[in-house]
Structures are given as C-alpha cells and as structure tokens.
Amino acid sequence: MFATATPALAQSLVITGATLAIGDGSEPIRNGTVVISAGKVVAAGAGVAVPAGAKTIDAGGKWVTPGIMSGFSRVGLAEVPAVKETNDTSARSPFSAAIDVAPVINPLANPIAISRTAGVTRAVVAPATGTNIFAGQGAVIDLGADMSPITRPRAFQYVEMGEAGVEEAGGSRAAMILTFKMMLTQAQDYAKAPASYDGRSKDALLNRVDAQALVPVVSGAMPLMVHAESARDILAVLALRQDFPALKLILAGATEGWMVAPQIAAARVPVITAGLEDLPSSFEKLAATQSNVGRLVKAGVSVSMGMLTGDDALQLRAATQQAGNMVALLKVPGATGLSWGQALRTITSAPAEAMGLGDRIGSLTPGKAGDVVIWDGDPLEMTSAPVAVWIDGVQQPLENRQTRLRDRYATPTEGALPKAYEW
Amino acid sequence: MRQQGRALLIAALLAGLAGPAVARRDKEDAPAAQQGSSAEPENPYPSTYKPYPGRPTAIRGATIFDGEGGRIDNGVVFLSEGKVTAIGGPDTPIPADIAVFDGTGKYVTPGVIDIHSHLGDYPSPGVEANSDGNEATSAVTPHVWAEHSIWPQDAGFSRALANGGVTSLQILPGSANLFGGRSVTLKNVPARTMQGMKFPGAPYGLKMACGENPKRVYGSKGREPSTRMGNMAVNRQTWIKAREYEKKRAAGKDQTRDLGMETLADVLEGKILVHNHCYRADEMANVIDMSKEFGYKVAAFHHAVEAYKIADLLRDNGICAALWGDWYGFKMEAYDGIKENIPLVHRAGACAIVHSDDQDGIQRLNQEAAKALGAGRRMGINISDEVAWTWLAINPARAMGIADQTGSLKVGKMADVVLWNGNPFSTYSRPEKVWIDGALLYDSANPKLRPVVDFELGQIGAGDVK
Numbered sequence: 001m002f003a004t005a006t007p008a009l010a011q012s013l014v015i016t017g018a019t020l021a022i023g024d025g026s027e028p029i030r031n032g033t034v035v036i037s038a039g040k041v042v043a044a045g046a047g048v049a050v051p052a053g054a055k056t057i058d059a060g061g062k063w064v065t066p067g068i069m070s071g072f073s074r075v076g077l078a079e080v081p082a083v084k085e086t087n088d089t090s091a092r093s094p095f096s097a098a099i100d101v102a103p104v105i106n107p108l109a110n111p112i113a114i115s116r117t118a119g120v121t122r123a124v125v126a127p128a129t130g131t132n133i134f135a136g137q138g139a140v141i142d143l144g145a146d147m148s149p150i151t152r153p154r155a156f157q158y159v160e161m162g163e164a165g166v167e168e169a170g171g172s173r174a175a176m177i178l179t180f181k182m183m184l185t186q187a188q189d190y191a192k193a194p195a196s197y198d199g200r201s202k203d204a205l206l207n208r209v210d211a212q213a214l215v216p217v218v219s220g221a222m223p224l225m226v227h228a229e230s231a232r233d234i235l236a237v238l239a240l241r242q243d244f245p246a247l248k249l250i251l252a253g254a255t256e257g258w259m260v261a262p263q264i265a266a267a268r269v270p271v272i273t274a275g276l277e278d279l280p281s282s283f284e285k286l287a288a289t290q291s292n293v294g295r296l297v298k299a300g301v302s303v304s305m306g307m308l309t310g311d312d313a314l315q316l317r318a319a320t321q322q323a324g325n326m327v328a329l330l331k332v333p334g335a336t337g338l339s340w341g342q343a344l345r346t347i348t349s350a351p352a353e354a355m356g357l358g359d360r361i362g363s364l365t366p367g368k369a370g371d372v373v374i375w376d377g378d379p380l381e382m383t384s385a386p387v388a389v390w391i392d393g394v395q396q397p398l399e400n401r402q403t404r405l406r407d408r409y410a411t412p413t414e415g416a417l418p419k420a421y422e423w
Numbered sequence: 424m425r426q427q428g429r430a431l432l433i434a435a436l437l438a439g440l441a442g443p444a445v446a447r448r449d450k451e452d453a454p455a456a457q458q459g460s461s462a463e464p465e466n467p468y469p470s471t472y473k474p475y476p477g478r479p480t481a482i483r484g485a486t487i488f489d490g491e492g493g494r495i496d497n498g499v500v501f502l503s504e505g506k507v508t509a510i511g512g513p514d515t516p517i518p519a520d521i522a523v524f525d526g527t528g529k530y531v532t533p534g535v536i537d538i539h540s541h542l543g544d545y546p547s548p549g550v551e552a553n554s555d556g557n558e559a560t561s562a563v564t565p566h567v568w569a570e571h572s573i574w575p576q577d578a579g580f581s582r583a584l585a586n587g588g589v590t591s592l593q594i595l596p597g598s599a600n601l602f603g604g605r606s607v608t609l610k611n612v613p614a615r616t617m618q619g620m621k622f623p624g625a626p627y628g629l630k631m632a633c634g635e636n637p638k639r640v641y642g643s644k645g646r647e648p649s650t651r652m653g654n655m656a657v658n659r660q661t662w663i664k665a666r667e668y669e670k671k672r673a674a675g676k677d678q679t680r681d682l683g684m685e686t687l688a689d690v691l692e693g694k695i696l697v698h699n700h701c702y703r704a705d706e707m708a709n710v711i712d713m714s715k716e717f718g719y720k721v722a723a724f725h726h727a728v729e730a731y732k733i734a735d736l737l738r739d740n741g742i743c744a745a746l747w748g749d750w751y752g753f754k755m756e757a758y759d760g761i762k763e764n765i766p767l768v769h770r771a772g773a774c775a776i777v778h779s780d781d782q783d784g785i786q787r788l789n790q791e792a793a794k795a796l797g798a799g800r801r802m803g804i805n806i807s808d809e810v811a812w813t814w815l816a817i818n819p820a821r822a823m824g825i826a827d828q829t830g831s832l833k834v835g836k837m838a839d840v841v842l843w844n845g846n847p848f849s850t851y852s853r854p855e856k857v858w859i860d861g862a863l864l865y866d867s868a869n870p871k872l873r874p875v876v877d878f879e880l881g882q883i884g885a886g887d888v889k
Contacts, residue, residue, distance in 0.1 A: 082635075082754035111752060231883075259883065278586070278889040279547045279782055280578055280879060286548075287884030290586075309783070314752050321790060324850030331844050332853055333868045334888040376801070381850050382748075382790045383797030402751070402761045406802060412734045412771060 012037045012054040013393060015374065018064035020044065023348035023363035027341040034064060036370035039393035044364035057388075063379055065344060066364045067121025067371030067391060070316040071272040071351035072252060072306025075123050076105035076112055076141060076149060078313040089313065090128035090135070097183075097206070098213040099136025101127050102153030107146065111314045113400035116143040118317030119379065119386040121371040121396075122151060122361055124272070124306060124351060126158045126225065126252075132205075133165045133179060134158070137213065138225065140355050142371075144391040155355055156223040156250065157214065162233050163284050177236060179205065184244055187214035220246030223356065225272075227252045227308075230284035231259040238267050250354055253308055255285040258292045261299035270354035271301050274308040275322040275346075293326055293346065294336030304351035319347040324380030343380065369393075463685050468570060470621035472610055477861030479503040481517040482842055485526025490533035490816030490831035494809035500531055502838040505861040510832050529855065530847050532812055533832050534590025534611075534839035537583070537785050538698070538745045538819040539725050539778035543594055543609075543617070544569055546577030547782065547878075557597035558604065562641050562648055563661050565629060566682035567604035569596045573617040579782040580620075581874040582889055584611050585865050586786040588841035588854040591622060593823055595630045595725075598700045599640040601648070601658050603630035605686055606698060608823055612859055613874045626824040628722070629690050631658075633701035633710060634756050655709060662717040665691060696722035696824055698745075702756035704732035711740055723822040725778060728760035734771030743774035743822040747784070748791030765792070765814060766799025766806060776822060777814045788815055793848040808848055837861075 013036040020032025022044060033048040034041065043049075050056065079086035088104055105125060106112075115123070126138040135158040140151040160168055161176065169176035183205050190197040190211035199208035206214065216222035224247055226237050234254060241247050249269045251257065255277050257264055264271060273296075277288045296303045305322045307315060323346055329337025338346070352362025361369045370393030377384035389396040408422050415422070480502045487498035489510065499515035501508045509515050517523070544556040555572035558564045573594060583589040589611050596603040606628035609620040633654065642649030648657050665687035671678050672688055689695040697714070701707050701724045714721050723743035724730065728751065730737060730744035737744055746768070751760025768775040777792045779785035796811045820830025829837045838861035845852035857865040866872040870886065879885045 080752055080755055080758060114751075256883075276783060276787075278582055278786075280882070280884070281547045281549055281782065283548055283550070286879075286882050287887070289884060289887050289889050291888060311750075311753065315749070317749075321787075321850060325787075328851045328853055331851065332888060334870060377797075381797075382793035383800070383848060385797060385801060405759055406731075406761050406763045406767075409731050409767065410802065412732060412736075412767070 011393065012051070013370070013390065014050050014054045014056040015064055015372065016050060016056060016058050017061060018059040018374070019061055020046075020364070021063065021065045021341065021344050022365060023066035023344055024365060025341050025345040025349070027339065028063070032064065034364055034372060036372065036390065036393045039370050041364050041366055041368045041370055043366055057374070059374055062387070063375040063377065063384075065119075065373050065375065065379055066348045066362060066368075067373055067389065068119050068319050068347050069122040069124075069351045069362055070120055070306050070319055071124055071304035071347070071354065072308050072312065073123045073125055073316050074128065074312040075115060075143075075314075075316055076107065076109050076125060077101060077127070079106070079109050079111070081313050090130040092130050094131070094207065096130070096132050096210050097134040097136060097157060098209040099127055100154055101125055101137065102139040102150050105139065105141055105149045107144075107149040110401055111316075112143050112149075113145070114402055115316040116145070116389060116396055117386065117398045117400050117403070119373040119375065119389060120316045120319065121373070121389065121391045122352070123316055124155070124355060129160050129164065129168055133160050133168045133176060134183065134210070134214070135160065137222075140357060142391050144394060145397050151361065152355065152357060154222065156225045157217045158225045159227070161226050161237050162228045162230060162253065163282060164227065173233070173236070180240065181243055184214060184218050187211045187218050191215045191218070218244055218246065220248045223248045223250050225250040225252050229253040229255045229282070231256040231287065233284065234260050235263060238263060238269065241267070254296075255292060256287045257301070258289065258295035259287055261296050261301060264296065265300040269301075270304065270350070271296055272304045272306050272308070272351065272354060275305045276325055277309060290325065290329060291336040294329060294338055297338060297342060298336060302350055302353060303346055304354050305346045306351065320380050321382060323347050324382070327380060340380070463680055468568075468618060470623045471616065471618040472612070472614070472621055472623055474505045474860030475612065475862035475864065477502065477505060477838070477858065477863065479518060479521035480524070480858070480861070480863075481521055482524045482526045482531050482840075483513070483517075485529045485531045485842065487531045487832065488809040488812040489833070490812055491833070492810045492813050494807070498531065500832060500840065502840065502858060502861045505838055507832050507834055507836050507838050509834060524842065524856070526842060529845065530843040530852070531832070532588070532841050532843065532847060533816045533830060534841055534857065534859065535588045535788050535815045536819040536823070536830060537589055537592040537779050537788060538723065538776055538823055539780045540592045540594055540785055541597065541780065542579040542583065542592065542782060542785070543573035543575065543577045544596065546574045547579055557599040559599040559640055562601045562637050562646070562657055564600050564604050564683070565602040565686040567596060568607070569594050569604060569630070570607035570617050570621070572596070573607070575614050575617055575620060576877045578876050578879055579785070580611055581613065581876060582782075583785045584857055585867070585873060585889065586853060587788055588843070588847075588857055589785055589788070590839035590841070590857065590859050591820075591825065591829055592785070593628060593698070595628070595698060598630070598632040598636045601632060601637045601654055602661060602683070602687075603632060605695070606630055608825060610859055612864060613876065622825060624825075624828065627686075627689070627695045628698045628823070629686055629695050631697060631699040633699065633706045634703060635754055636700070651706065655713065658713060659716070661687070662713070666717060690719050691717070693720070696822070698723055698725055700725045702726055702728050704729040707733060708736060711736065711742070723776065726780065728757050728764060730773075731761065731764045731767035734768045734773050737768065738771050738773035743776055743818060744768050745776040745778040745819070745822070747780075748777065748794035762794055762798035763802055763804075765795035766802070766804040769799070769806060769814075770804050774818050774822065775814050776819045778819070789847045789852070790850055793850070796848060808846070811848070
C-alpha cells in the first residue's frame, strides 16, 4: 500500500539532540546533529551548524545511527522461503554465473517492509547455487518503500567453495578447485575470442552466457564473493590468486577465519560473517567461536556481518543482535569482542566498503546517502526499535502486515463483527 | 516468550499438570507393575543423575528475579546441599564460613529452562550419521523415545550452559510425525550417558505435531496423511485405539504390550504431558476439541506463532504457549508471526513460554524474551523484567511438570542458579557463573570450568572461549 505510492521527494532534514553514532567505527557522541539535504548527508557530529529553514527534529537524546546494512541476505528473493512459488533464491537451470538477481528483487516483499521497520535500509542480496559452484550475480539494494530497490546491480559474483561447493562439484575438494580453475580459464578463453568460444560441446563447462558473466570476475572488474568456512578452504581460496591474480575477493562465512587471520589481512580481503557461530555444527566449522569477529578485526581484517546461517530472506533485523553480542564479549574473560562503535561498523560502513560502495552508503559522513534511523533506545539492545527511518533522505513508513496483525489482535476476542472487519 | 504476571491464576490452571497426579517414573521405590501380559516395567531407563558436589554458597548484593515474578534488589541467595536455603533482602542471614560472591551491579535468576530442544538428537556436527530426531517412517510413532537418540557428547549442551544459563531442558523428537514419540527432560550437565543427565522425577512428554510437517513428509511419499484433515483423521483413529488399550490395561486384562499404546495410555491417564507442535490458531482449536473428544490435556502448544489470535482460548483451557521471540514467515503456517505474540498471550492471562527449538537460539533465550518484552511495551503492555523472567523459568517448569523442583528461587528447590554480569535482558549480558543443584558448573573466569565434550577434545578450537 505504501510501496505503490509515488516516491516521496527527499527533503532537507536536520536532527538535533541525538546520541549520535556515525557508523565509521567511532564511538557515539552526545548531543549530535545530522544534516541531510537532497538525499545526502551534509554534516553529522557535535557542534554542527543548523541551517536556517530546514525541517528540524529534536531527537531529545534518542539514538541516531546510519541505516543498518545487512552484509549478506536473500531478502526480496523469497516471500515465504518454504513456499517454492515465492522462492527465487536458486534454480535448477541451464545457467549459473549469468544469473542476475537485480531484475527480480521484489520491493513489495513483506520481509523488506519488516526489515525496514527494524531499521535495515540496505542489504547485500546473493543468489544461491543450483547447478554448479557459481550461483550468479548478486546486488546491493535499498529497502525503501518504492519500486526502485537497486543500489548496485551485478555487484558481485557468488561462488560456493566450502562443503556446499564440494557437493555441487561432485564430491571432493580437489574436484571443486579444478572446476573453479577450469571455469575461469574458459571464461578467459571466451574473453579472448567470444565468437569462437566453444560453449556447446561436452568439454565446455560453461555455456556462452555464463562464460561471459565470469569475464569481469577474472579481470577483477567484478568482486567475487566466496563462501568458505574452514581455515583450510579459506587458504585455498586465497591461493586462487596465484592463477588468477586480478580476483577481487570477498570472503563470506569464514567461521574459522580467526585461525588464518594474518593471511586474510595480508591479502586485504574483507570478510562477511555470521558473528555468533560457536558450535562445531559441521566439520568445516570445528573451530567456531564468537570471538572470530573480534580476532579478525584485531588482525586488521575488515569484517561485516550478515545472515549466513539461515533465515537470510527474513531476519535481516538480527544484525543488531549480532553486533550487540560482539560488545557483550568485552565482559567475557578470554573472549575478544568489539567496542560499540566497531560493532556498529560491522553492520553499516563495513559491508558498504566490502561492496565497493563505501563512498556512497553506510555511514553518516558527508556525501553519503541519507539513510538515517532514530531509535527509542540503544539500537543494539533487543528491547529497542526505530521510531523513524529515512532512506536517501525519504522518510519511510513503519507499518507492515505484522503491525497490522498486532493491532487487529490487540484483544483476541471478537467484537460486534468478526475480526475480518477490523482493518 | 510469555509472561507470568498472574502466577496464582496460572498455578491454578496448571495444577492438574504439575500436581501429585503426575507419575514419578524415576523413583526406585515405584509400585510394582500391574499384572497381566500387558504389564510394563515401571521405569526401564532410570535416571542415574546425581548432583555434583557443591559447597555452601551465597550471592550478595545482586538484583534477583525469582522466576515467579518476584524481584529483590540488593538481595541475598544462599545455596547449600544442592538447594536454595534462603533468599531475601540484604539482611538475610548467611553462615560466616561459606563462599560469598559479590553480585553488586549483577543479576541473579533461576536457571533458564528450554521446553523445546533437539540437542542430543540433532547434535553437532549435523551430519547425516548424527541425525536422530525424526523417525520419519510412519506418521504415528508414539513408541519411540527421544532419550534413545540422545548423544550426550553434543557440544550444544555446553554452549547452552555457558552462554544461555540453561540448567534444564526438554529434548523432543522431531515434528515429521503426528505422534513423534516420548520426550525426555534433562539437567544440563555433561555426562557419559543420557541417564546421567536425566532429570530425576520429571514426567515424560509426548511430542505431537500439527500442520505442514506431517502432511508434507507423508503426503510426498503418497501415504496418509497428505492433508490437514488427514492429520486429524489419523490422530483420531489412533486415539480410538489408545482408549481401548488404556481401558484394557486399567482393567488388568491380557493384551500384548504395545510401546506406542503404553505412551498414549499414559497420556490418557494424565501421566505423560502432551507437547503439541502447532502454528495456526485454527489448528490449535481443532486440537483442543480433539483433546476433549478423547479425554486428554495439552500441556503446551509449541511454535504457536498464532497463539496471540486465540490467547483467550488458551487461557480458558489452561494451555501454555511455547513461542519464539520473532521467528516468522519461513513457511506458510508461520506467515502471521509477530513480535508481540508473547506479551499478548501473557496479557490475556494465558501461560507464555520462550522456547528455542534451535542450537543457537537456546544460547540466547534471554535475548529472545527481550525482543518480545520491548515489542510488548511499545504497544502499551507494560510487563516488568521480573515478571517477564517467568517466561524462561516457572512457566516452562510448570508445563514440563517439574515446577515443584526447579523453575524458581524458592527455599527447598534445586539450586539451579545463574549469576549474570548485567541485566539479563540486555544484549551485553552473559552468565558469569551457573550452578546446577548447587554445583558450580560454569564460571566465565575459570577456563577449567568450561566443558569440552569428547567430540571437541583434541580438535582445533577445543577449550577456546566460545
């Protein structure tokens, strides 16, 4: 109902009296001011001059942050994941790397509205594999209540290089690595002579369109997001640069990343992880610990968090819980946690930077998109919620079908007419 | 998540579940089995759990949530011989020669109780060889007992202890079947055997499942049930058989022992508690009618994402709702999940419980409760922290039939206690120490008081802070 309306125009906006968090890793400041104009941040901080004539909101000490960005999700690709008609995350298709999620993100999906209501304004959206180790091209989206969700289409290629990739590659890690190398080699063949590329014979691992899609990956023009969890798989992924030096890698998962943190840091590869994994839930996660994030950050790795453990189409709002728990570790003897500001960074500017969008979104620094949230309490506490959300400077509705259900059933008994008449 | 501002009312509603009518199947001096060929052994897999040694301990200066809705600021809890010996304000007398912990700025609660877990029967690592939660070969398997699947070496138990403060939990068989089998309640202590964890005297539960899972699992095999009406029909046919079996057994008549029927007969006699996986409001209403048709009682609906739509019905029938904080939408019957489910159920005067059904969620049930608490307060349902803690303590204990032994900090109850390093509804708080029956089994400051199960031993990451 909101999303079909004509998008509101971004107005100038000033928020004063905020407990202000910039999202760049710095700690929150008291009595901060945010100035938004033409959909972008003009200034944010303490002692910022308030321009005359702008619409001003006094936050009254409430928390103000940049919008939350999920470093990994499949939001907008599924309405009800278990209902296959609504689920576009993966396909048994003749195509793989060429698959592109951007045209099919559904901005009207209820999980988008529910996530927006929780202060999530941007998300990385990845496809899931169906026919081989390559899943296709993911996008970065905004969660605004309009019909234009795409921030950056074809933002990265997604490949499975852990246990899931092994399964797609026929059953062994050795086959998986060889498959990866041969596919990229064939993409190089395609790049050299597209017209004569053999995409149809039995020797071809990639049809023409998939080979074409991997050309920017081999050249480093498009980031390659690699899902790998175990320390050994992570090193194997980093080693792929020996054959393909231009690869612009992003590690997803990396539950055992802390074990090889110096190598990841030296390779300057950003990590997007789940944060809270601490069980040997599979043999590729034997060394799981919630201190993974803290140890990686300490080693100099840029770390983001996202929904890498399921519910990736629905629960993007868990980002604040992930981040809050990283702060909790500061009080646990022997654990490595994050400061509050660092924790917020993992769900705001860090994912933006991992996607190569650090100059456009992710923090309240001048020139960035006007994605702002006012919260009724500390945003990393589970008792808190947004009271106002802006995306690109446009104020967003905070109603969704869950709030409507809540209101309808505020009292469970029926009145003079059935519940169906209460709307 | 649910609530419990109305402890007395709920106690009255649940008296039939938790009272003396519940069989204490683990007592070694239980009466001999009745005669006849249907005679069954009273307690063939008895608990061997013994409390671990503790020492007289007091925590002083903390804020106490007693688990039944009470709060004591600057309180004292005194534990000795495995029990809560005293609880009260700062002047509560404690002996001079005991261990005293300063709880200033910290919080004390009874141990968290998870009414819905698959630790042990779906353990880590989650490989096919370990997948023992669903006997998905028939929609009716009341003859299986979850305890016979449990692998005590699941590292999930230790994480639930260290990060979640979980001291007791019910392990259920999975939800593929209409009648999934018997549950078992465990104390959350490391042990070599399931029996070494088994909660002494806890009644068994029967796992039942509504809705999509049974019809999907069997419908896809071309077998009954493939619809919700099929679910109900198979349920009713099974209860008809169970009634006949129970009648013969009660009369001492000869019949061949039938493990499944023994379980169902015990349900009909009120000895086994029904834990019914059921999402939708309309389906819960069907089950309530069915329970009346056959003369049994549902202790709790689990996963009841639509409980808020029929909170009055749950209240009027004395049925608890075991709920997630914010899960929704992953399947059709979860589509109407809302964050206010728990507070709405609570406010209606029904019994609300926070449950996990998840190896990760069980580590953060306090945070799941906080999500619901905050959502409720925003819609004007002002539930205090101490009352909200009933969702994690006395309410699940009552629905599991163990409230006379644990679930709150009352003199004489098991000393199952968590000292939190801050308000436990804060994301920033974690258990600092956890006692089970008065034994200190987790201490965040002592790496040696961090369990490492056999599976982890000698593996990378063993003994690491998790």
